[in-house]
Amino acid sequence: MSAVVDQQPPGSPGWISQHGLSAVDTARLAQLDAAEHDPRVFSVEGDLADFGGMAFKERYPRRFFDMGIAEANLIGAAAGLAMRGKVPCVNTFGAFALMRACEQVRVDVAYHHSNVKIFGSFTGLASGFSGPTHHCIEDLAIARVLPGMTVLAPADAVAAYHLGRAAIEHDGPTYMRFGMDVTPQVHDEHASFRLDKGLVLREGSDVAVIAAGLTPVAAALEAADLLAEQGVRARVVDMHTIKPLDEDLVEESAQIAGLVLTVEEHSRIGGLGSAVAEVLCERRPTPLRILGVPDRFATELSDHEGHLRRCGLDAAGIASAALAALREVDAT
Amino acid sequence: MTLDVSNLAVDTELPERARSLRRHVVRLTADSSGAHLGGSMSSVEILTALFFGGVLRVDPRDPESEGRDYLIYSKGHASASLYAVLAERGFFPVEELETYKQPGSRLAGHPSKEVPGVELATGSLGHGLPVGVGLALAGKHDRSDYRVFVVLGDGECQEGSVWEAAMCAAHYGLDNLCAIVDRNGIQEDGPTEEIMALEPFADKWRSFGWEVAEIDGHDLGQVTDALHRVPHRDRRPTAIIARTQKGHGVSFAAGMTAWHYGQLTPQQREQALGELDADAESSA
The missing domain is CATH 3.40.50.970 (Thiamin diphosphate (ThDP)-binding fold, Pyr/PP domains)
Structure with a gap:
């Protein structure tokens, strides 16, 4: 500085x-x-x-x-x-x-x-x-x-x-x-931000991954690469503003993909996933999976990365959750 | 700038003004679903001295005027006497007091920013002094000469945030900040010294780096004098511990824990107003 x-x-x-x-x-x-x-x-x-x-x-x-x-x-x-x-x-x-x-x-x-x-x-x-x-x-x-x-x-x-x-x-x-560590770069000098508008980082129509925060968005992009290898096209959204939420973008993503995954480094209760669920329930009921930290204190000693892996918030965890959700949705 | 002070005679006009505030408090407590009578009565002389004793530089016609002094009424539950003094000082019509706690009124049980003259919405205790610290820090930064007065309840001083702010105010030498503690000795559940002892109270403030004055909080001469002398010492915040009586001015409520909050019956209303009238006659 x-x-x-x-x-x-x-x-x-x-x-x-x-x-x-x-x-x-x-x-x-x-x-x-x-x-x-x-x-x-x-x-x-x-x-x-x-x-x-x-x-x-x-x-x-x-x-x-x-x-x-x-x-x-x-x-x-x-x-x-x-x-x-x-x-x-x-x-x-x-x-x-x-x-x-x-x-x-x-x-x-x-x-x-x-x-x-x-x-x-x-x-x-x-x-x-x-x-x-x-x-x-x-x-x-x-x-x-x-x-x-x-x-x-x-x-x-x-x-x-x-x-x-x-x-x-x-x-x-x-x-x-935000966190404390050095984290992967997601945005370059061309990115522009508005407080009430999320950003579509990658287009796809099989599943919409709406993520927020330092590790989830980068992991979601990486997961989209893994999913692409399986022939699954994921739309990835950086929902940097949790409130006021870009409700139109949530609805649009649900409409395009028919299945929504949210990813956050936060309790599964009350954060981004809940905010997206509130919108979908009222505006466009759509299958939704909320990926986050389970409802308990993380007492296992681990570094940051280990905690994320355990919670399924790394790229592999997000990709496998997306595949499982797709199977469940197809089966219904 | 139209900032000015209202400076009534201490020996004649201020006592009548204080009685007038008490009459309002009685009416508000009787004519609504209830009010914090005890703490409203105990703070009457403090508010009278601030608004009518030549202390606060404020403009009721322009409550947000630049350069004004700030009054943070941190013991927001005792709103009845605050509303009474703001109305009498001209921040809003006295008739509006009749809407206290009525649907659509601005005058809620705990004061909000909707009310002209209310600088901070209070009611949850322990908030006023930290905010006062921020206002005082801004005043020092801007080299502005406004002062910040914060009225606290004594029970309120059991909140840790009060002492966080007390430590900070002394650390930054905020002599533009004055805490006035309404030391009526009674909180919701009983006497402070039985519920959670505060004594040695003045020593606590001194040890936190404040300049302390202990006064009779119902003696308008002492209250106005103490407030006029703020800051009592350069580069130190001032704490005025005003020893008061809960429910002061109404015989059956004075010193009674039970009248922390309540509604007066029509008979009690008339008795209380009668006592205030008798007091006025005996002082005349």
């Missing part, structure tokens, strides 16, 4: 060689670049600023507040800053923002439609060996149910940058989740 004004287009090879492919870093870069042009942008921290936040502190020390390990005050104070027209970017682990300080997010942020941007890192199973206290598989369900909350799950570091900028420009409370 050296250049203040980046000459390289985000997602280009030059930009990636400079900034890398960790969404934690590029979400920070989005805040830093936004702050350059917009004096309303503040960085508000919960003693986790050393995860990429020090550049902001060095460049804009008067707009940087570390609130220590006290998330209720962190969120409440951010809402207070927003009451004065600031755009506070709260950076902490997603679990702490949305669960430790859930009621502050509900009352001070959502109820007041405060212009607070919550950047939640270490979500899903990204914390791997850290164990269930640091796994965060409930945040989408919580964020999604709060009225007026925009909920984002970028598919890669490029999307994290663009969606981070869009979140800051958007007027209203926003939650963006």
Whole structure:
């Protein structure tokens, strides 16, 4: 993060060689670049600023507040800053923002439609060996149910940058989740993002795979390759905005494929899959399979990749779930 | 800028204003399905001093005016006295008080942003001081001279978020922030010292780095004086612990846990209003 004004287009090879492919870093870069042009942008921290936040502190020390390990005050104070027209970017682990300080997010942020941007890192199973206290598989369900909350799950570091900028420009409370690791690149410099529009990454008419987040979208694309080897054409959608959901794209995908799979690094309850199910039930009843983390704490010690494999959220797991679903649908 | 203060005489006009607020609280508690009478009565002098004692720089005709002082009423359950003072100060018509907790009214049991003069919707306890910290940080950043007053219940100070904010306010030297604790000593289930002891209460605030004043929260002279002197010390937040009585001003409710929340019968309504009238006559 050296250049203040980046000459390289985000997602280009030059930009990636400079900034890398960790969404934690590029979400920070989005805040830093936004702050350059917009004096309303503040960085508000919960003693986790050393995860990429020090550049902001060095460049804009008067707009940087570390609130220590006290998330209720962190969120409440951010809402207070927003009451004065600031755009506070709260950076902490997603679990702490949305669960430790859930009621502050509900009352001070959502109820007041405060212009607070919550950047939640270490979500899903990204914390791997850290164990269930640091796994965060409930945040989408919580964020999604709060009225007026925009909920984002970028598919890669490029999307994290663009969606981070869009979140800051958007007027209203926003939650963006991401992990911690370097993850595969999905989008290049030609990708463009709108907060209410999902992206079709690959066309196909046998099954529609609607995915969201850092590992699921890349895995879904890889699964589509595996399925193609079996003669199955999968449509792959990056549903980066969980709320407001691009309902038309959900319905269109269901219509084209007649079978929908959702993939998320989140509990099978309450996240992307539930959101898609709500739309399909009401608008176009279609067979649906929800791939996510089972409804229990992931107590097995494992790295991130191992957890994903165990939950069937890697490419092989997604492909075999798609084939099984196709067989079941054909049999009925 | 039309920001100004309303500065009534402490010895004559303010007591009558406080009685007027109490009459409203009695009516709201009797004429609706019920209200938090005890905590509304205990905070009357605090609100009277803030809005009529030459403290808050606000403009009732332009509640969002730039540069105003902020009042965060964190003990939102005691909304009856807040609505009463906002109406009397001219933020909305006094007649609107009759709509309290009626269908279609802006005046809910817990105050919302729909009500002119309400800066923060409160009701869930422990929210006001953190938000006040954010407002005060913004004021320091902008080098603006507005002040942020947060009225807290004493039972509310059992919430951990209050102490998170207290630590933070002292850390950042927020002398533009003032917490006023309505120390009426009673919470829903009984006396605070029996339910969850707060004492030594002033020492707690001092040890968190606040400048503390302990006053009689029903003595308008003491309350206005303490509020006028904010900040009590440079680069430190001010805590004013106002010792009050729950249900103050109504004999059968004063100091009674049972009147934390309730509805007055028509007879109780008349008795309470009669007592306030008698008080006015004896002070005249």
